[in-house]
Amino acid sequence: MNETRIIIAGYGGQGILLLGKILAQAAMQEGKRVTFLPAYGAEVRGGTANCMVVVSDEEIGSPFVEQADVLVAMNEPSLRRFEGRLKPRGVMIVNSSLAQPPAGRATGAVSVPFTDIALKLGNARSANMVALGCCAASTQVVALKTISRILQDFAGKTNKQLGEINQQALLAGSKACTPGASQR
Amino acid sequence: MSGNDAIAEGAIRAGCRFYAGYPITPQNELTAYMAEHMPESGGVAIQAESELAAINMVFGAAAAGARAMTSSSSPGISLKQEGISYLAGAELPGVIVNMMRGGPGLGNIAPSQSDYFQATRGGGHGDYRCLVLAPASVEEAFGQMFEAFDRADRYRNPVIILGDGMLGQMMEPLSVSPGRIKSYAKPWALTGCKGRAPNIIRSLYLKDGALEDVNLRLQKKYALMRRTEQRWESACLDDARVVVVAYGGMFRIVKGAVRKLREAGKKIGLIRPISLWPFPDRAFEPLLKKRLSYLAVEMSYGQMIEDVRLALCTRQPIEFLGRAGGGIPTEEAIIKKIKTML
Structure with a gap:
């Protein structure tokens, strides 16, 4: 059984839930089994937000992720809160613009300044898409082009300019964590 | 959705x-x-x-x-x-x-x-x-x-x-x-x-x-x-020594735990009541002749377990694992509990 259990966390307003939803949607479009479970407490802008995504090729048991294969931490408090829930050989993806990746983690740590990259592209709010690009490229859980297609449909309905930036953000994220990813 | x-x-x-x-x-x-x-x-x-x-x-x-x-x-x-x-x-x-x-x-x-x-x-x-x-x-x-x-x-x-x-x-x-x-x-x-x-x-x-x-x-x-109107789903009961009973969202976590245990060769069966009233007594009837252990897992401190007991005519050993108030029994805790029953 091939199953990837993912925790995505950050502060409210960073688009954490959207990141998870697009990831889940991409998995669904690729014909995989998937669950998306948001934290639904008193999440507000500036507070904390997290969600859990499970992608599998078989029927999924628990949508609740106790032990994660992948942790995407978009800020420091989220990293501290969830790093203990990452499996020893799990992949840690850290937004180094807002969090200090733990020293001494030999394998599976990807540290990229998502927010800084997004700022350079023109919108700090696209940091979630940079992270999504990085997550897809470093874990192969879904294909980049599936996500890109979803963003395209999305942009058509809302803001075209923001859609452009999001596409660039996605690509920048994938390139930033795996040199050579752009050739795939 | x-x-x-x-x-x-x-x-x-x-x-x-x-x-x-x-x-x-x-x-x-x-x-x-x-x-x-x-x-x-x-x-x-x-x-x-x-x-x-x-x-x-x-x-x-x-x-x-x-x-x-x-x-x-x-x-x-x-x-x-x-x-x-x-x-x-x-x-x-x-x-x-x-x-x-x-x-x-x-x-x-x-x-x-x-x-x-x-x-x-x-x-x-x-x-x-x-x-x-x-x-x-x-x-x-x-x-x-x-x-x-x-x-x-x-x-x-x-x-x-x-x-x-x-x-x-x-x-x-x-x-x-x-x-x-x-x-x-x-x-x-x-x-x-x-x-x-x-x-x-x-x-x-x-x-x-x-x-x-x-x-x-x-x-x-x-x-x-x-x-x-009794409705249920069951799995792996033929060779089971321990039967785990859970419903709704709790069943999802139990299912993951049981899958892991079965992959490791443990003989665990599953019953999921789909109708809670009427409780699916009939799911348990074929098992009454056998000597099995049962485990009820709930996000409560023991409610459905009473119906399981009635379905078993209180003749079989049954144990309980449950948390509530925001706590959810984890896959790990379920596996640990089942192992103590084998």
């Missing part, structure tokens, strides 16, 4: 044309979805001024012959109990959705299964029963709405969908299939009595012996439901 959205969409497709609700986490999306989409199908969705108003509006709509529904979460469902008892007493169909959260009191908004007693033992006053269905996935929640409205009309009885906050909030892929709807003649409905004798809908019977007759009629109906 989220569980809340899927239940709302399923209800509309199952012919629900009247919805009244009042906001409470974690079922708010259900009310919001109804407000947005019910008008598209020519139905009515109302955000009532209170839970009491909502359930009594359902009473009115059901009396007029409409497929009617309300939804809430635990504390709100407590407020609706009087109305549910009246629905049962007046023999009106109606669907009530409870996306359970932590209790008692206002509790919290975390997923829970602490309202099992309330749903299966009445909750309101009087000798009555509701058919109770517990979905374990978004897809199943969608499909069960067709069944819920069908059974409500067939038996002229309230039907409860018992979910939890996790099921309501989680999203899963859902293939929306058009379900079959059987329409029931409702000669008893209050549709305007021009040209016929007036219909009377009531639950008050003061004449000597009248209420007893009503009660006996209800009991006959409940006996029929016991015979025909």
Whole structure:
């Protein structure tokens, strides 16, 4: 059984839930089994937000992720809160613009300044898409082009300019964590 | 689609044309979805001024012959109990959705299964029963709405969908299939009595012996439901030494744990009650001859386990694992517990 259990966390307003939803949607479009479970407490802008995504090729048991294969931490408090829930050989993806990746983690740590990259592209709010690009490229859980297609449909309905930036953000994220990813 | 959205969409497709609700986490999306989409199908969705108003509006709509529904979460469902008892007493169909959260009191908004007693033992006053269905996935929640409205009309009885906050909030892929709807003649409905004798809908019977007759009629109906409406899912019972019993969202976590144990060669079986009332006693009948150990796992401190005990005629050893108030038994804890029983 091939199953990837993912925790995505950050502060409210960073688009954490959207990141998870697009990831889940991409998995669904690729014909995989998937669950998306948001934290639904008193999440507000500036507070904390997290969600859990499970992608599998078989029927999924628990949508609740106790032990994660992948942790995407978009800020420091989220990293501290969830790093203990990452499996020893799990992949840690850290937004180094807002969090200090733990020293001494030999394998599976990807540290990229998502927010800084997004700022350079023109919108700090696209940091979630940079992270999504990085997550897809470093874990192969879904294909980049599936996500890109979803963003395209999305942009058509809302803001075209923001859609452009999001596409660039996605690509920048994938390139930033795996040199050579752009050739795939 | 989220569980809340899927239940709302399923209800509309199952012919629900009247919805009244009042906001409470974690079922708010259900009310919001109804407000947005019910008008598209020519139905009515109302955000009532209170839970009491909502359930009594359902009473009115059901009396007029409409497929009617309300939804809430635990504390709100407590407020609706009087109305549910009246629905049962007046023999009106109606669907009530409870996306359970932590209790008692206002509790919290975390997923829970602490309202099992309330749903299966009445909750309101009087000798009555509701058919109770517990979905374990978004897809199943969608499909069960067709069944819920069908059974409500067939038996002229309230039907409860018992979910939890996790099921309501989680999203899963859902293939929306058009379900079959059987329409029931409702000669008893209050549709305007021009040209016929007036219909009377009531639950008050003061004449000597009248209420007893009503009660006996209800009991006959409940006996029929016991015979025909038991539903469950089971797996790996043939070689099982330990049988784990869980329902709804809890079953999902149990299933993951049991899968891991079976991969490691452990002989564990599974029973998932889908109807909570009537409880699927028949799932246990073929097992009564064997000497097995049972484990009930719940997001409560032990409610469904009482029905498992009754189904086993209290003759077999049964253990319990449960947490509530925001705690959820983890896969790891379940595996650990089962290992102590092998």
